[in-house]
Amino acid sequence: MTLTSTARRLRRPMFRERRRETWYAIAFVAPAAIGFVVFYLFPAIRGVWLSFTDYDLFSSGEFVGGANYAQIVDDKVFWNALLVTAEYVVVNIGLQTAVALLMAVLMQRLAKSLVIRGILLVPYMVSGVVVALLWQWLLDYQIGIVNNALDFVGLPRQSFFGDPALAILTVAFINVWKSMGYTALLLFAGLQAIPKDVYEAAAIDGASEAKAFWRVSLPLLRPVLALVLIVSLIGSFQIFDTIAVTTKGGPVNATRVIYYYIYDLAFNRYDFGYASAIALVLFAILLGVTLIQLRLTRANKSDLA
């Protein structure tokens, strides 16, 4: 950039070629980079600043030091929200990964039809709000088809959204249903990448289908599985839409997950400073979780290499 045009002209063609490539690279990266800086980086930095103020949207906000962070320590609702979120993430990711893995194997070994593979993806295509509304109808205590089916076979009706013990599990289940097809597709792609001859070798050595899965598929799938876990884990922490549509944080605080709490603080109670502080704490937690996960799953190394 700082080179003068004379200097540029003196360069040999090869260098000129490389320079042109740099410009191409910049041109290709720019749209994403500009978006990242404008919509992510700048707001994130501003969020850090806001977390040290009492900003309320309508006035610029005064610097309050670490007061917001001190408030978090004593905020029972925050700690409860963290616990509820963790509960959700464990159920959601655990169930989703298990189901998706099973589906991926079935897709690879059994369901070769493109139509069936496509159908598995349909729930993921539907918007989160519509999915939430759909299940709200299906799970209605009195007129929902699920409860009527339970009643028909002689089981007691369940208040899926209204019972504090069930509400967060219901929300987790809905999102498993929505995302399992997509997760399965990612894992399926990973399975496809495993060379056939490994399975042939396993078969010759007398490995059963189950053994081949545990000893061949799973270890070789590890990098893909790790990536899928990290991506879906972060997505899982961001649970918001289903709760905003169905339970709105209730009953009592049973589904007041961290994102919904942040939203409520900022946009209903105009406490943007405190909401930003909680968002940053969440950021720190997610960063920690991701680093630990990367380390544990050795995602950057493949056993195929």
Place this chain on the structure above:
Amino acid sequence: MKWRKSAAVAAAALTAAGVLAGCGSSDSGSGSGSGSGGKVDLSYWLWDANQQPGYQKCADAFTAANPNISVTVKQYGWDDYWSSITTGLVSGTAPDVFTNHASYFPTFVDKHQILPIDDEQVDLSAYRAGLPELWVGTDGKRYGLPKDNGLVGLYANAGLLEKAGKTAADLANLTWNPTDGGTFEQLIAHLTVDKAGKRGDEAGFDKTKVEVYGLGLNGAGDGSGESIWAQYALSNGWTYYSGSTSKPVFNYNDPKFTDTMKWFRGLSDKGFMPSLKVASSGIGMQASYGAGKYAMTTDGVWSAKSYFELKDVKTTIAPLPTGPAGRQSTTNALGDAVTATTKHPAEAKKLLVFLGGKDCQSIVAKEGVVLPAITSAIEEAKATFKTNGIDIQPFLEPKTSIEPVVPNWADAMAIFKPAMEAFLNGQTQADSFVGVNDQINALYK
């Protein structure tokens, strides 16, 4: 829109030239528009899709009377609406006039986001008594005019009434008290039916297998308890708070309130009303009522039209029961507000006064969606409802109390709502409201 854009461009050019020094800010006066012969385009937002056609007609009538001012009416869903308004106020893209809600009003006044209309000539005696006070801020200034009158009544499924051997006349003079619930509770019990066909007031009634609940439940409600529990507490002689609107002292620790709540939860315990767990696990009260699962509900007059549009259920409306302190209903009114960011405050205020005034409210009354706050339009509204087969007279029978319109309402509700849910779920007892009340009152110290 076009006019405004070119004005903005002009303003930008002026700024660049550096000649803007000394010019007043946009809210120092009407400035542009009237007088100069320029056309002004105002934007007006509301959230209630049912009321949009009526207000579109009002906007057209306003433009007919003021040819140099056009009005663009826009409707958003409730959640989108408020985030668009608040972010719009910050970014300068908020509408000139919007429908305000009592729960947001004190914050907007507090943060100087809406303009007072004290300089407009309005005859406040034209409105149903009590309602105009809703839109006076804690600073004593008036910011809006009441438009509708949000009264509450008793909706009953006529078919289920008939099956139970009751007529609409049996509902006209119900009594209530917090001890045994009076004839109101007797009726609720009688209308409750279990799977075996036994009624709630018969021996052998199985409260664990209820097929039809005598009374529906629409969630736990917020601190106003509108249409859910407020009518009972009020008719027990309770008041929301004492003191001023800026420094309220809430009365959620009053035995008149806690006794009422004990009775209210008792309805669920007896199986006459769904528990909160059941009621909050589904689509909503009206859907269950429409499916014949609730014999009666308490709901606002603003829902009347949608009740009568239900296909499988014929509805009768009755007045709320009479308690120890008489027949009582909450009331609430929507009102418009002029944003502080408007470039045309004079025209915007003119529009606000028109929308809340006689001519527009008469148009709104003829739509038959809400009951207007202006007394001159009440008869028109009644007539329109009547042609749709709805008698709204029962709504007008109770005495009314205005719901609280106080600052920090969202913070107070963050304390109140989980506490009320916990109580209705049986996780806490009525004495927990004493601590809740202290926490809420601490917000106003």
